[in-house]
Every structure is written in structure tokens, then in C-alpha cells.
Amino acid sequence: MSALPRPTPATTARLKTGGDCLRFANKLFKAGDIAHGQGFVNAKEESLTLLGHATGLAWEQLPSCFDRPLTAKAKTAFLGLVERRVFDRVPTGYLVGEAWLGGLRFRVDERVIIPRSYFVELIPEAIPQWLPPPAQVTDVADICTGSGCLAILLAKRFPQARVQATDLSADALAVAALNVADHRLAKRVTLHETDTMTALLKGPKFDLILSNPPYEPEGIYRRLPAEFKQEPKQSLVSGKDGLDVIRKLLVQARATLKPHGILVIEVGGLQAAMHRAWPTLPMLWLATADGSDCVCLLHAADLRRALPSPGARRGR
Numbered sequence: 001m002s003a004l005p006r007p008t009p010a011t012t013a014r015l016k017t018g019g020d021c022l023r024f025a026n027k028l029f030k031a032g033d034i035a036h037g038q039g040f041v042n043a044k045e046e047s048l049t050l051l052g053h054a055t056g057l058a059w060e061q062l063p064s065c066f067d068r069p070l071t072a073k074a075k076t077a078f079l080g081l082v083e084r085r086v087f088d089r090v091p092t093g094y095l096v097g098e099a100w101l102g103g104l105r106f107r108v109d110e111r112v113i114i115p116r117s118y119f120v121e122l123i124p125e126a127i128p129q130w131l132p133p134p135a136q137v138t139d140v141a142d143i144c145t146g147s148g149c150l151a152i153l154l155a156k157r158f159p160q161a162r163v164q165a166t167d168l169s170a171d172a173l174a175v176a177a178l179n180v181a182d183h184r185l186a187k188r189v190t191l192h193e194t195d196t197m198t199a200l201l202k203g204p205k206f207d208l209i210l211s212n213p214p215y216e217p218e219g220i221y222r223r224l225p226a227e228f229k230q231e232p233k234q235s236l237v238s239g240k241d242g243l244d245v246i247r248k249l250l251v252q253a254r255a256t257l258k259p260h261g262i263l264v265i266e267v268g269g270l271q272a273a274m275h276r277a278w279p280t281l282p283m284l285w286l287a288t289a290d291g292s293d294c295v296c297l298l299h300a301a302d303l304r305r306a307l308p309s310p311g312a313r314r315g316r
């Protein structure tokens with residue numbers, strides 16, 4: 001396939017209105033075969049988001065520019081963003097410096113994965129129904145927090161809870177700190193630079209441990225579209241079989257959950273691998289709107305029964 005030619009000044013000179021520019025961008029996105037799925041489901045959402053950024057218009061105000069000429073500055077900015085999206089494969093979230101999840105705005109840049117977790121569907125109702133009433137949930141952990149988006153959604157859903165959020169990446173935690181400050185949650189959300197839950201092992205026990213860890217096997221990562229490879233590799237990949245972080249998490253959660261506590265983990269395409277790895281561990285797969293049902297709920301008591309205690313493994 002021959003390389004897609006960059007738009008020439010002659011082609012773009014005829015673009016006048018916001019609508020002209022959107023149609024042009026959507027055609028170029030299709031011709032360039034960009035991959036969606038980093039917080040956006042289709043070309044239209046991406047082009048509208050870039051137009052909002054270039055014009056300074058809020059999402060609901062965008063229709064006002066569809067039939068009106070854009071200013072030269074807005075048009076140049078928009079076309080520049082579209083070219084970076086198509087020819088440099090920069091994800092739209094990075095181009096605009098923000099992402100939305102659960103109705104909240106989060107800052108994002110190349111130091112963090114762009115928020116898109118299934119947990120946004122499950123934090124409002126499906127997870128709390130397995131716990132005491134939200135006002136009685138006092139200790140929550142978000143393991144592998146990245147931008148901090150899930151820690152922040154958890155703090156809002158459980159208003160009495162202290163939320164401990166961990167990440168191996170100091171860079172990611174710097175972004176998470178900005179988001180925690182933006183949402184005025186610094187008193188209740190604490191960030192820890194640590195492997196999985198290591199820094200939390202000696203602290204209070206948890207009602208809820210939630211994690212959207214990296215879970216792609218190395219081989220799958222190699223085949224991902226170019227825009228996904230602009231995200232930090234350790235956000236996506238977890239060893240040969242994708243289970244490296246989950247293995248540590250199960251053992252550490254076993255030691256840190258309250259007796260009534262639950263662990264919920266997003267595992268992508270690893271359902272079968274999870275059952276193979278822990279055949280005696282009861283796993284409840286929570287329903288998600290797209291039918292992938294890739295979030296696993298585990299009870300503290302089942303983790304204790306199915307996983308050997310660290311002492312037992314040392315022969316004590």
C-alpha cells in the first residue's frame with residue numbers, strides 16, 4: 001500500500017466552515033486507517049474533540065461552528081492536530097491533554113495510559129452491591145492507578161473512604177497528583193510509588209481493592225496499532241502471559257483484605273488464563289455493556305481458601 005500523501009495547501013484552502021474541516025478530517029482518518037479505542041469509539045468523536053480543542057468551544061457549542069467559517073488560527077490549529085493524529089499516530093487524548101471518564105475530566109499526557117476502563121460502568125452500582133453501605137466503606141485501594149482516574153471515581157463513590165493508590169511509575173504518579181489536586185481529593189487519596197501493593201502491606205486492611213493492571217501478553221502488545229505504542233509500555237504489558245502483576249496482586253490482596261472484603265480486577269482477554277492459573281478460586285465475572293465481562297470479582301474468604309498463605313509456602 002502506498003503511503004498516504006499529506007494534505008497540500010491547495011487541498012485545504014477550500015475548507016472554510018467547521019463542517020468542511022470535520023468532513024475533511026473524518027475522510028483522512030478513514031484513509032489513514034487510524035485505530036480508535038483510546039477513550040474514543042469512532043472517527044467522529046475524535047474529530048469533534050480536536051475541533052473543540054482548536055476552537056476553544058465546549059462540546060455542546062460545537063454545532064455553532066458547523067456552518068460558519070473558522071478563524072484562520074482555529075483552522076490551522078485543527079489541521080495541525082489532524083495531521084499529528086494521522087501521520088504521527090499521536091492519540092487524541094494526548095493531543096488535547098485531557099480525557100473524560102464517568103463525567104469527570106482528567107489530565108493526561110505521554111506519562112500515563114489514556115483512561116478507558118470498564119470500571120467506569122461498575123463503580124456506581126455493580127461493585128458497591130457486594131460491600132457494606134458506601135458510608136461504612138472506610139478503606140479502599142486502587143492498584144496500578146496511572147492517571148489516578150479510578151482512585152478519584154472511588155473516592156467520590158465512597159465519600160467516607162481513604163483511598164490508597166499505587167503505581168510503579170513516578171511519572172504516572174506525577175500526573176495522578178495533578179488530577180487528585182484538580183478534584184480536591186488530596187486529603188483522602190494518597191499516592192504510593194511501589195510495586196503492586198508492597199507499600200500497603202503493613203497499613204490498614206481494605207474493604208475494597210480495585211485494579212486495572214497491565215494485562216497484555218508480550219506477543220499481543222507487539223501486534224497493537226501504532227497509537228497504542230505511544231502509551232507507556234508498562235501500562236499495557238505484563239510479562240509473557242499477561243499475568244505477572246495479577247499474580248502478585250492476588251497474593252498481596254489475600255493478606256490485606258478485611259474478612260468481608262473484595263478484590264476486583266480488569267483482566268482484558270485473560271478470563272480463560274485466570275481459570276487455568278487458579279482453578280479452585282471462585283471468580284465472578286461482572287457484566288459489562290459490550291458483553292466482554294472482563295472484570296473479575298474475588299472474595300477475601302475465597303482467596304484465603306484457594307491461595308496458600310505465604311507462611312505455608314515457606315514450609316511453616
Ligand SMILES: C[S@@+](CC[C@H](N)C(=O)[O-])C[C@H]1O[C@@H](n2cnc3c(N)ncnc32)[C@H](O)[C@@H]1O
Nearest residue numbers: 115117144145146167168169195196212214235
Ligand atoms: C492499565 S494502566 C491503568 C491506569 C489506570 N488505573 C486506568 O485505569 O486508566 C496500568 C498502570 O499500572 C502501572 N504498573 C505497571 N506495573 C506495575 C506494578 N508492578 N506495580 C504497580 N503499578 C504498575 C503502570 O505504570 C500503569 O500506570
